[in-house]
Amino acid sequence: MPEQSFSDQTLWIVIIGLALGSFALRFGFLGMVGSRAMPEWLLRHLRYSAVAIIPALVTPLVLWPDATGGQIDPIRLATAMVTLTVAYWRKNVLWGILAGAVTLVGLPLLLD
Amino acid sequence: MPASTLHRRFARGALDSTPFILVAGPFGMLFGVLATEAGLNLFETMAFSVAVFAGAAQFTALQLMQEQAPTLIALISALAVNLRVAMYSAALTPYLGQASLLTRAFAAYLLVDQSYALSHAKFEAEPKMPLPEKIAYYFGTAAVITPLWMVASFVGAVLGNAIPSDAGLDFALPIAFIAMTGPMLRTPAHVVAALVACSCAIPAAWLPFNLGLIVAGLTGMLAGAQAELWFEARKERTA
Numbered sequence: 462m463p464e465q466s467f468s469d470q471t472l473w474i475v476i477i478g479l480a481l482g483s484f485a486l487r488f489g490f491l492g493m494v495g496s497r498a499m500p501e502w503l504l505r506h507l508r509y510s511a512v513a514i515i516p517a518l519v520t521p522l523v524l525w526p527d528a529t530g531g532q533i534d535p536i537r538l539a540t541a542m543v544t545l546t547v548a549y550w551r552k553n554v555l556w557g558i559l560a561g562a563v564t565l566v567g568l569p570l571l572l573d
Numbered sequence: 574m575p576a577s578t579l580h581r582r583f584a585r586g587a588l589d590s591t592p593f594i595l596v597a598g599p600f601g602m603l604f605g606v607l608a609t610e611a612g613l614n615l616f617e618t619m620a621f622s623v624a625v626f627a628g629a630a631q632f633t634a635l636q637l638m639q640e641q642a643p644t645l646i647a648l649i650s651a652l653a654v655n656l657r658v659a660m661y662s663a664a665l666t667p668y669l670g671q672a673s674l675l676t677r678a679f680a681a682y683l684l685v686d687q688s689y690a691l692s693h694a695k696f697e698a699e700p701k702m703p704l705p706e707k708i709a710y711y712f713g714t715a716a717v718i719t720p721l722w723m724v725a726s727f728v729g730a731v732l733g734n735a736i737p738s739d740a741g742l743d744f745a746l747p748i749a750f751i752a753m754t755g756p757m758l759r760t761p762a763h764v765v766a767a768l769v770a771c772s773c774a775i776p777a778a779w780l781p782f783n784l785g786l787i788v789a790g791l792t793g794m795l796a797g798a799q800a801e802l803w804f805e806a807r808k809e810r811t812a
Contacts (some may be wrong), residue, residue: 474648475647487661487681488662491677509763513766513767515654517793549755556752561751
């Protein structure tokens, strides 16, 4: 069993909190029949929530990876670039993951 | 309404969702593997996938818990990643809002990218479709993907126990996040949102309590919304 770096209590708070929160987000508008339309400015910001938060989350992970003790690593930078390029070009998550995995594993072998 | 019509709608929804099997299957498995590598047992991993049922949000929460971010930050960030389902909920309300409360509650639980995208396109194309047929189609779109997500998480968790924990999976989560972003960059405004969020995340990384993520994410959202207005205004000028 791998070591868990956070407490079980934290885990269950997150699971239950996320379950309730996600349901509230999903049910919110569908649940309120005849609710007025959401204001356009709010919809406009919601449209960019995932495409902003995920890159914000991933940037430090790419620049300062844990595995290298926070040092910039050319292999992981290249992996990130290849993953993004392929996922964007093919409009497909899986092709991106595959290309990234091949780069991460293959590039060090190639450079050896 | 003949039952066969409803069955046909339901089957059609399920059939239309089959291309997404290729995404939900491997993605659910990846969650199972990484959750196990993070130290979750089988029951915890399954509780996560069944109760939350939101891929990107689950991955986000997992990452932040491993960074030992404050619990509140992990929750807010994962919910922020999932904010788009509120938009889906609003968009489906004109079509499904008249259904019974229980039906709407189930429909809400099953609201994910795939069920939204397929159903919204269908209801827009066939606005005259009666409500029961709409409901049948909607549940059809979720009928394959939802159990698949659970089963795939389970298989991933079992696999994760068999994989040694030093198998170099440290970068699997970043790769998954980056690959998720690729297809999201649909318009120039989406690209602006992502670029601004990335650039803000670098200086903001020194903020305490992983607040940098919230600051950079919000800045990216604002930038995306402003860019959309700007691009639209420019299109109107040139049109």
